[in-house]
Amino acid sequence: MLLEDISTLKSSRLRRGIRFASSQRGLMALVELHQRAIELESIQEETPSANTISPAILRDLLTCLHFRDENTFLHSRRVSMIVVGLAKQLCWNSEAIREIELAAMLHDIGKIGIPDHILFKPGKYTVEEASLMALRTAIAEDILEICRIPLRIRNIIVESRLPFSRMEDYLRPLGKDLSQAGRLLAVADAYESLSRDQIYRDAKSKPEITNILNERAGSLYDASIVQTLIRWIDNGGEAALQEVGRESAMNGLLVNGGASLAMTSLCNIFSHLYTLEQAYDGFAIVGVDGRILLANRGCRSIFQQADKDWSGQSWSNELCPQADPYQNFLADKDLPLNQTMVSKVPATFNVKVPLPDHLWEELEVQSIPMFDFNDELIGVGEFYRLKQRNKVESAKFRELALQASRDALTGVANRGTLENQLSRAMANFKKDPVSNLFSVIYLDIDHFKSINDTFGHATGDDVLVTLAKLLREEAYSSEFVARYGGEEFVILCPELAAEQAVKRAERFRTEIAKLSFETASSLKITSSFGVSQVEVSDSLESVLKRADKALYQSKNQGRNRTTLIQQSDIHAETKPENSKEGYQFEASIDGVLFDQFLILKLQGFAEQNRAKLLKVKEGDVHFQLGRKGFFKRWGKNEDQQPVLVQIDATAALSAHGSRTNSQRMNVKITPIGLPPNPEKFKLRARYAYRMLRSHFLSQE
Template structure:
């Protein structure tokens, strides 16, 4: 039972009796987390040769509690395990890996033990607040699996099974990262079994409706190959196996009376963790020997380790890098944990969390000592609360963030998301040039204007939607397909060398030629492609320019073809181009002067940014750097002002004179420079003067 402590009471440290006031609070839930972790540690230490992925006694206790809490959820987990094992067997998995997948399936819904009844059995649709509360079930499940010291493969399978197969649908997942196959199997098995059962909020679906549902979402939410394997397994006897297992109970689940006892012990742990996930931005549990046993997902994100799975380890200052609120380093024995351990009473400290060398986040850390019923010191709980914002994002916020990263018409990534992912993948390349190469595929629909002219804009939109759908289905799960604008698309291919990416582009090109359209059955389209790969000591802009140049070569040479371009080949072609005008001729300077109150200035600045879709690049006292307009991938300026990006630098200076009502006389020094390549000085000057006139309408001037 969880009530059995793994710490030797004979050596436990009793609570000191020197203070006039003593904290003697007992958190049974958090103590149970420590005991659960110690029991698992003892098992793995004593059974070093065991093939069990989790102690059978602990597995029985958790499943007994789940069975007592909600028998339907327990039976659902069993059937998901059967389906997942059937798929894995079809894919020729090893027996040991299949066993671990079964455990992941059995435990994937244990977070529901802590969900209130009014949510677990709600008959209607979930509200945004309901989704936020339900999301804690996943976080609590992660906490429990971490406390049980399960192998990372099982924990990763459970965690990643909640995510979309396609990175496009998961805005928080960097390009180049793939879900484990176990997670993809578990996701499909979970969906099939859930849809086959009658729920309080909907009727059960039949087998054919479910497979149609999964096939429709293959390539986006689910792995197409896993969906295909599931259908094959079901047709080869899996469906009969599921029906025969529907009425059977599990032999190793204890009686309902014992289940009640288990629910009382384990339920305390789940209730405590559920409350903590709601109340704090992050927390950690540390035992009396200063071993960190549990670090929840929120705490990992706070300290810049969002994508990592934590494993128990000794506490060190580097594990939780913090300074005092004035950014001064803590001295030896001055960390909140050290002070709390010495005083053995709760404390609260304002700190700065160091996320990297340049970014800090203000937070409050609360430290609580954990004592058992005999007053013996068992460990520490640290809770983090951010000062400036709430890190827990609602379901509604996540939906809005996802929408902001998508193209409204086609549903694939938009230009902003593409630029973000390009920056991320370039950072990874700079950190590991040998292991993080990438290629860029640039494509354009041939003669797209004539499609709109001859068939209408509705058909033109259908062409764009169908092409985007094809790219989404044909691209691998770790790749990114994006619409850059108009009929231009980009595919970002991590870990692909130039000729491999060219082969990928050729496959796209051939499949695009096979597309058919409901609005114009006789219409056939082709596309031109340009491909480039990052090369040694190369900047991102250079790669994109080569891909753009390669696309131009494809169109110049007859369209409907793929062209690859290496850096040395681009250098040869550019050597014939007349050098551009010196940069000094592409600078516009002016001044805005008037009585400008600080609050008024800030308000007008915000209005200008909002109304003109400007981007704030840098802000310091008295200086603001803005970007107006979007940069094209090739770096060239377009004809439309929105495709003529400029950098606006504004510096504020105070005059000695004062204006009415005490307002300071201020001047704004304005400097405008182009972003990208501009060949004609008069084009830039016209854009700069127009930008300056826009600024004048927002700020009071003389």
């Protein structure tokens, strides 16, 4: 009887699973679309290759786009003509031209699933609407992967949505450069959109478009490609756009009727993908043979492989490692998806996934089997929620985070962001010194103080802003530009050896000398550069110290030059002696003190002044006052002038418990890093001493 009950229960659960899974029509439609793409590929006349697209698949997608919104379709056609014209002007080969033309035709395919009230809204988007519109690239990537569109074409579309400068995309990994195709498509898309009437604004004139693109060059767009576009337009490119499709390779692909996929059905697939992208941090669809049909970018990001192509690979713990709550890695058969493939019953699992630096992240996994109308298993859909993160990062949050990473005046990265990127670069280098080589360029505007004194601080600000803009325009998209402080800037150059970094610095130096300024037309500036390349035995501090030393060598040798210092150029360096004459401050504080009271008072002082306690023992307390940066030289503010404060309270211990004896606390202050001169250190030390003394009840 018990066995019969168990059998009945199992059968009931199985039927519930089948009914539940069969209701997932969106998932089934995705599987059917993938199978359809395979069938169309197999019957095409030409021999399949890595970058081949079936004309029938392309026709279905473009017909669906035309069915959804003719204006978006025509926009895509015109963008494809622009990119072809630019690619020919840049002397690309025919295969590369074909790839970018296809990417341009499909770059807005993700708009198919956007509701009319958002797609055709005449006003500004709300935060929620903007978040939904931002998903169009992810949707395009999903649908193109299901339709077996080659990875190279999908990547062009994704990269075209990314800003050229890393300062506009603080989440982009250091060293990840954008392809020229992605940068070219971004500029062509912007030009075509600005030149046409939109529901929310009128078309811009050619001079207006040129000004807009030039203003955004170096930040959102590649400045060199903007200039290529302007030349193409001036040479008759605009006239070619008046006859959309005349020279396009897409002619003949579209038909008015008889499309192989019903348009309404395909639009529903897009809508379903929007639901999945909004609801989950990632998802994957795996066929009954265990091979991946679709793993969206969110899924691949969870497993630290965002830029990899998983299509057709087998689902395994090597590809997507998962562990139990005790951080024991699961075998292939114990992975949630494979368990569901066997049980054929939907289930929810809680697992952990490994992160870099030996960290872990908790993951909720919903695994759902899919069945055809004959109740035959056709695959499993798996959906992920990161339990410690919010799915939707609001546009306001991203804006605030970006503001916090920028220098308020120049718009390039600030010192804090620079230090974070330098730490990441060094950590990556330690893991793989060959692939993650980097160089550091340090620059300083020559005689900047005299510019402020002669022309005024408004001109000084103009110089900083103009120079920062030049650095952003001249730097490659993988490079990182930051203002370290005052007139000092740092450029972090991934995958650039010392000799090439010197050439980059010389190019910067030459272009800086050509700058002109609105607030002082007669003003010309020069700059000094220091360069160093990371080496195997380096610490982050040592490579930055070399760049800093190289800069000062340039300034000491007459300025307006570039100096490279490598590790072999550094012989027996001795650390600066902070205890030498002029760099040591000693004083005392008399007060009613005993050890327990002393510790409590110092804890309060540390909290109020953001001091860092380094050593706390009976009668001996050390703390750091001020923030220590990667570069040892002191900054202009007290917070950038770190000192070591040593307190000797042994006298207080001798009278421990006596509240009536006046005891002496000896204070010794020495610099951390490199003060510019003894006088500067003494001012800082006296200020620190006065703050400390005022915190205690002095009886001098």
